[in-house]
Amino acid sequence: MPMKKSVPAESPEAYVASLSDWQQRYTTALRSAVLETTALEEVIKWGHLVYFSNGPVLLIRAEEERVLFGFWRGRRLRDIEPRLKPGGKYKMATLEIVELTSLKRSTVIELVKKAVAFNASLGNPTTLTAPGTASAV
Secondary structure (H helix, E strand, O other), rough: OOOOOOOOOOHHHHHHHHHHHHHHHHHHHHHHHEEEEEOOOOEEEEEEEEOOOOOOEEEEEOOOOOOEEEEEHHHOOOOOOOOOOOOOOOOOOOEEEEEOOOEEEEEEEHHHHHHHHHHHHHOOOOOOOOOOOOOOO
16 A cells, blocks of 8 residues: 655654654664664755755665664675665665564664764765776665
């Protein structure tokens, strides 16, 4: 069933407040762990929560049946969380969370720290490298 189109939230707080039940609980817990881990710029982009540090690092997106916790360099994080599913551009991988998904706060913190470190050492994951040069992603 497709997601209903809605007006994007005006702020991260409004985004979380617009959710209900288990999705609000998971999103609140993820957001809290992310923000406590390191200094990140938190914005509403593409209609959901996106976190930046030297380019986009991660996203939290609530949908009708799930919450997605995704990383731009998520394929490099599968040693920490093997449930991250590769997909999309920029070596992305996403963890699909449903109502009874277990996820330790310590795992979230480890994922965020490593993802931020990758952006610090490798640069913005959305910046394309020149032809003939080694890819940073």
